[in-house]
Amino acid sequence: MSEGSQGRLLVLHEQCPEQVWLWEEDAALLKTLDFDLVRLAASDTTGADLHPGQAYFLANPKQYVAHLALPSGSLLLVEPKINPANVFRMLAYVYAGWNRDVFRNAEVFYSTDRLLFEPLVELFSDLVAARVRRGLGQDYVRHEENLAVMRGRILLERQVAANAVRPDRLFCRYHQQTPDIEDNQIVKWTLRHLAGVDGWSARTVHSLRVNLRHFSEVSLRAPDRGALSGRVYNRMNDDYRLLHDFCRLFLGNGAITEHAGDWRFRGFLLDMNLLFEAFVTEAFSTVARFTCFSAHPHRPDLLSQPPSTRIRIRPDVTVCDRGRTAAIVDAKYKRLAGTLANHDFYQMIAYGTALQCGRAYLFYPATEWDDDVAIKVRHSPITIQVRRIDIGHPDCVSLVEQAARTILDEAAADPALPIT
Helix, strand or coil: CCCCCCCCEEEEECCCCEEEEEEHHHHHHHHHCCCEEEECCHHHCCCCCCCCCEEEEEEECCCEEEEEECCCCCEEEEECCCCHHHHHHHHHHHHHCCCCHHHHCHHHHCCCCCCCCHHHHHHHHHHHHHHHHHCCCCEEEEEEEEECCCCCEECHHHHHHHHCCCCCCEEEEEEEEECCCHHHHHHHHHHHHHHCCCCCCHHHHHHHHHHHHCCCCCCCCCCCCCCCCCCCCCCCCCCHHHHHHHHHHHHCCCCECCCCCCCCCCEEEEEHHHHHHHHHHHHHHHHHCCCCCEEEECCCEECCCCCCCCCEECCCEEEEECCEEEEEEEECCCCCCHHHCCHHHHHHHHHHHHCCCCEEEEEEEHHHCCCCEEEECCCCCCEEEEEEECCCCCCHHHHHHHHHHHHHHHHHHCCCCCCC
16 A cells, blocks of 8 residues: 555546546556556656656546545545436346336435445345344255264165274265355355445445345355356245345446456446446347347357357447347447547447348447437348437436337337348
């Protein structure tokens, strides 16, 4: 920890270049996290003289929102360009869309000026406390041990192999009811992870630590990579579903990610580009369940014609009707500027051509386009339609589902003919 940095709060804003001074070690970490950093010459800076090891930078966090401890001991906050309550709604929809009550009171959670993720952490901690009051889930776990007394049943082969000259020992298999099961291990690991993040209020830190004490009989074990995907719930553990949705959010799996490296990463880094993409994808998956269409997120396909070099494509959403591609959707959080201004459209033309589909849609936040437009590609049956979503609106969830439903209705009323 660098001298004079402890307790320093550094605040940046999403997609806004700002002049700041940084310790060299902090700048090195931010570069690994894909922030844009440009070192400024002394003549280009304004501010106080710096100590050795410090320098002024023009720092742009790009599409990232963050709350993390820096190597120097400073706390970095990158604030979103939309209302934090709407970031909450988008995260809740992506990670717990089946439970609409989670994001209905987002404005209440963000009624005061707090760290972006703290209301989410508070809600998670409250849900854990409610589960603790009902009692932690338990199950019978199988044990095989060499014991001094018989328990369960003797494993004859193991008994002969281990205790041929030890008549005072019995190799037994037995089952014991315990809270030390994976459902609880996932929650405990998440509690410990959150408790290690700097910057929470005293109330939040206290609630996390109190909850951790109630998991004293549960092993502290990192979940396997696939532990949170495809879990099966029943009437005995269904109330763990929402808890595990929050664990999945906090521990990674797309939106909030931990970065490995020499510095022990403590905090959250939220890629708004990935969140917007997941937000749009989830809307199509949700709406398509009630139609004849199927929505396939990130389904890989070939752009190139075999046997030439294999070039793959992965549209954000491929909408199909009985095996036929009915629409292609891609979500773009920000328009590219400069020489690549039309890159998104070139991409959609490639998708439409390869998948033989004339109906292609680009989704942008409302701030990136003035109006919904339809662009007919010359000498091609492909039409690229731009659809805007106001992610800053309190009803952003309803708006994105309405846009997805409209596209499916259009495909049903006027099926896109395959490109020949």
